[in-house]
Structures are given as structure tokens and as C-alpha cells.
Amino acid sequence: MKLKKHHKLVVAADGSAASGKTTGAKRISKKYGLKFLSSGLLYRYASYQLIKHKPKNKISFLKKVFKNLSLKKLEDKALHNPEISAHTSIIAKEQKIRNILKLFQKKFAKKYNKVCIEGRDIGTVILPNADIKFFFKCSLDVAARRRFKELRKNNKQIKFAEVKKAMSIRDNLDRKRKNSPLIQAKNAVIVQTDKLKNIKGMLNKLSEVIEKKIKEKYGS
Numbered sequence: 001m002k003l004k005k006h007h008k009l010v011v012a013a014d015g016s017a018a019s020g021k022t023t024g025a026k027r028i029s030k031k032y033g034l035k036f037l038s039s040g041l042l043y044r045y046a047s048y049q050l051i052k053h054k055p056k057n058k059i060s061f062l063k064k065v066f067k068n069l070s071l072k073k074l075e076d077k078a079l080h081n082p083e084i085s086a087h088t089s090i091i092a093k094e095q096k097i098r099n100i101l102k103l104f105q106k107k108f109a110k111k112y113n114k115v116c117i118e119g120r121d122i123g124t125v126i127l128p129n130a131d132i133k134f135f136f137k138c139s140l141d142v143a144a145r146r147r148f149k150e151l152r153k154n155n156k157q158i159k160f161a162e163v164k165k166a167m168s169i170r171d172n173l174d175r176k177r178k179n180s181p182l183i184q185a186k187n188a189v190i191v192q193t194d195k196l197k198n199i200k201g202m203l204n205k206l207s208e209v210i211e212k213k214i215k216e217k218y219g220s
């Protein structure tokens with residue numbers, strides 16, 4: 001099923017670290033022609049820039065950084081280093097920083113008719129009126145194994161127990177923070193990725209929900 005040029009579809013995808021949300025959101029974006037944004041990369045980029053430049057005034061510095069940020073800059077592999085991951089969830093607690101990134105995400109969503117953003121607070125704060133809200137879940141053990149496999153490609157010394165511990169700390173910070181915590185939106189569809197056989201199984205589930213919504217909005 002294809003979306004027509006004038007059709008609009010806004011999809012929010014939230015979930016904990018390595019829950020499968022990026023893979024799922026990217027695949028459906030490609031399949032249905034949605035403009036995709038990983039908001040986690042925005043937070044990672046903010047963290048990276050703060051560590052690199054140590055500005056006196058973090059807020060005015062980040063305002064400048066995000067004013068004309070090109071998405072190409074988010075492709076830097078360094079943004080996925082474990083040090084950046086840990087620091088990111090600390091700066092992500094700050095409301096003033098979140099506001100800057102919120103503005104960026106809102107502008108992104110406004111620019112396109114068909115859009116999918118993934119993160120932690122997309123269905124609850126950034127796109128509360130999204131057509132579809134997915135909430136990805138996965139046990140810590142399975143999520144840590146996924147992340148470990150990815151990180152091992154660039155660092156053979158990394159240990160599974162370290163990866164799992166760091167992820168557990170980060171998920172807890174994200175769930176328990178006061179500002180925009182990781183919580184399921186009321187009307188979200190749960191995608192339990194450790195119960196699905198493979199990526200194809202996940203894609204089938206996501207597609208089913210999307211096609212139902214397209215039919216509902218535009219008929220078959």
C-alpha cells in the first residue's frame with residue numbers, strides 16, 4: 001500500500017535503548033516514504049558538542065549549534081561511543097536543552113507531510129497528535145546483547161557486562177527523570193521486540209498498524 005502525494009502521516013516511535021525502535025522506524029520510513037529523524041542523535045550531537053567545546057553558556061551555544069544543523073552531521077560514528085551515550089542521558093535531563101531540541105524536532109515535523117520521529121518522548125511531548133504512536137519494548141538482556149554486537153565491531157575489548165550495566169543506568173535515568181521521561185503514550189501500540197521472531201516479523205506488525213491507519217484516513 002502506498003501513500004499518495006497529498007496524504008499526511010505522522011508516526012512517533014519511542015522506546016528504551018536498543019529496543020529496536022531505530023531499526024523499526026527506519027524500515028517503515030523507507031517502505032512508506034516518511035521523512036525519518038532519530039531524536040536520540042540530536043541529544044548525542046548536543047552532548048558531543050558540549051564535551052568538545054566546553055562552552056561557558058551551554059544554552060546559547062546549543063541554540064547556535066541547532067539553528068541550522070544539517071542532518072549530515074548526525075552521521076558521525078563518534079556519536080555512538082559509550083562515553084557519549086552515558087553523558088547524553090545526563091544532559092537530556094535539562095529542560096532548557098530539551099526545549100532547544102524540541103524546537104528543532106517540531107520544525108522538522110512541520111516541514112513534511114509524511115514523517116516519522118523516534119526517541120523517548122515523541123508520542124508524549126513532541127508529536128502528541130501523531131497518527132500512530134509505537135512504543136518499543138525489549139528485555140534488558142536481549143537489548144544489551146544487540147548493543148554489544150554493534151559495539152564489538154569497533155571495539156574488540158568491550159565487555160558484555162559493562163554494556164548491560166551502562167544501558168541499565170541510562171534507561172533508568174531516562175525513565176525516572178522529571179522532564180519528558182520515557183513513558184508509554186496512552187494510545188500507543190506496544191511492539192515487544194524480544195517476542196518477535198525477526199526483523200521481518202517486526203516489520204509485518206508495524207506495517208499492519210500503518211496500513212490500517214491509512215485505510216481509516218483515506219479509504220482503501
Ligand code: C5P
Pocket residue numbers: 017018039040041043044085088089090092118119120121122170171174
Ligand atoms: O535513542 P538513543 O539511544 O540514541 O538516545 C540517546 C539518549 O538521548 C537517550 O538515552 C536519552 O537520554 C536521550 N534522548 C532523550 N529524548 C529523546 C531521545 C533521546 O532524552 N527523545
